[in-house]
Amino acid sequence: MITAKALVLAVTILSAALAIGLGTIGPGLGQGIAISRAVEGIARQPEAADNIRMTMLIGIAIIESLTIYAFVIALVLIFANPLLGRV
Amino acid sequence: MEELGPHVIAEFHGWHITSTVMMNTLLTAFVTLVSYLSTRRLQAVPGRLQNVLEAVVEVLEGLVEENMGEKGKEYFPFIGTLFLYILLSNWMGAIPGLHSPTSDINVTAALAVIVLLASHVYGLSKKGLAHFKHYLEPMPIFLPLNLMEEVTKPLSLAFRLFGNVTGEHIVVAVLGLIVPLLVPVPMSLFGLFTGLIQALVFTMLAMVYITQATEEE
Numbered sequence: 001m002i003t004a005k006a007l008v009l010a011v012t013i014l015s016a017a018l019a020i021g022l023g024t025i026g027p028g029l030g031q032g033i034a035i036s037r038a039v040e041g042i043a044r045q046p047e048a049a050d051n052i053r054m055t056m057l058i059g060i061a062i063i064e065s066l067t068i069y070a071f072v073i074a075l076v077l078i079f080a081n082p083l084l085g086r087v
Numbered sequence: 088m089e090e091l092g093p094h095v096i097a098e099f100h101g102w103h104i105t106s107t108v109m110m111n112t113l114l115t116a117f118v119t120l121v122s123y124l125s126t127r128r129l130q131a132v133p134g135r136l137q138n139v140l141e142a143v144v145e146v147l148e149g150l151v152e153e154n155m156g157e158k159g160k161e162y163f164p165f166i167g168t169l170f171l172y173i174l175l176s177n178w179m180g181a182i183p184g185l186h187s188p189t190s191d192i193n194v195t196a197a198l199a200v201i202v203l204l205a206s207h208v209y210g211l212s213k214k215g216l217a218h219f220k221h222y223l224e225p226m227p228i229f230l231p232l233n234l235m236e237e238v239t240k241p242l243s244l245a246f247r248l249f250g251n252v253t254g255e256h257i258v259v260a261v262l263g264l265i266v267p268l269l270v271p272v273p274m275s276l277f278g279l280f281t282g283l284i285q286a287l288v289f290t291m292l293a294m295v296y297i298t299q300a301t302e303e304e
Contacts, residue, residue, distance in 0.1 A: 061281075061288040065243060068250030075253065 004087040012081055016074040023070025030063045093191045107191040114176055114188065143171075150287075154294045162297055165205060169198070170290040177252055177282030181275055187252050195249040199241035202293045210300030218300065244292060251285045 038056035042049045076082070093105035125136035133141055147167045151159045159166075173189060180187035188194045210218035222233045255278040262271040 057284055058288055058291055061284045062247075065247035065250070068247055068254065069243075071254055072246050072250045075250075 005084070008081075008083050008087050012077050012083065016077040019070045019077070020067075020074045023073075024067050027063050027067045030066075031060050034059050034063065093193070105191075106186065107188050107194060110176070110179065110185060111188045111194070113185070114172070114179060118171065118175065147171075150290075151294065154291065155298055158301075159294070159298075162209070162294070166290055166294060166297075169202070169293060170286055173198070173248065173289055174283060174286035177286060178279060180252065180256055180282075181279055186256070189248055190252045190256055192245065192249045195245040196241070198248070198289070199244035202244060202296060203237070203241045205293075206296040206300040209297055213301040214303070221300075240296065244289065248285055248289055251281055255281060 034056060038052050041052045045052075093107040095103045095105055096109060097104040121136070122140070125134075125140045130137065144167070147170060148160075148163060150170075151163045151166050155162060176188040176194075178187075179185050180190060189198075207218070210221075222230055224233075255274075259271045259274050259278065262274055
């Protein structure tokens with residue numbers, strides 16, 4: 001017999017793992033595209049390398065925030081689970 | 088993993104003094120002390136400390152001017168304070184025994200609200216009530232979307248900074264649990280780098296929001 005609390009815990013852990021796992025796919029692809037274009041740009045115009053690198057880093061950090069949102073949700077699920085109080 | 092988030096270290100007439108407050112006070116004291124010591128006797132030929140601070144201020148001024156143009160000068164004190172505070176508090180976590188104020192979501196949320204309020208205050212002082220016209224652009228039908236942006240902007244600012252700093256700390260802590268010797272050091276160094284980038288991103292977005300609010304058509 002599975003208690004309701006155990007079920008909620010199991011689902012929570014699974015969903016936290018899924019949140020961060022699925023949440024990294026999109027931003028990973030996006031960052032890959034951004035970096036590849038930036039490298040192309042630097043190879044074509046080495047004199048603009050500093051500018052391109054700066055813009056790329058900022059862009060990557062902003063793309064990364066999508067993963068960070070997933071991470072924050074995983075953190076909330078693990079450390080401050082709002083559902084555990086209801087069972 | 089119990090140390091995630093702030094913990095109460097003292098109570099003062101019903102006020103909870105958390106570790107975040109202590110770290111913040113420490114940081115403020117440090118920055119104030121360094122600034123005071125380096126500007127106590129300003130010289131035309133700067134000494135060592137004055138030289139360092141002048142370089143920092145010049146780099147920040149360049150950053151603001153690059154992103155906001157010549158008009159950005161008047162926002163420089165705000166942006167510069169924001170950048171220095173976030174950068175130093177991100178780096179603070181790398182020192183054993185201390186931890187980053189920015190790994191507390193209350194701090195990052197406060198910073199995000201400050202940026203939001205500042206953009207409105209600057210917009211109102213620049214354009215008057217015409218500032219609120221941007222809610223109806225490009226079409227009046229966009230009003231709900233524009234209002235929603237008021238919530239998502241600070242939310243994303245706060246979560247981005249908090250998540251990055253906290254994630255960094257957790258990775259270092261977990262690595263330290265598995266292999267306490269040397270292995271967490273490269274990750275810590277990477278943390279310094281992401282701390283810089285995140286401070287840059289936060290101030291960059293703050294500048295974008297302020298420019299959006301103050302620009303004239």
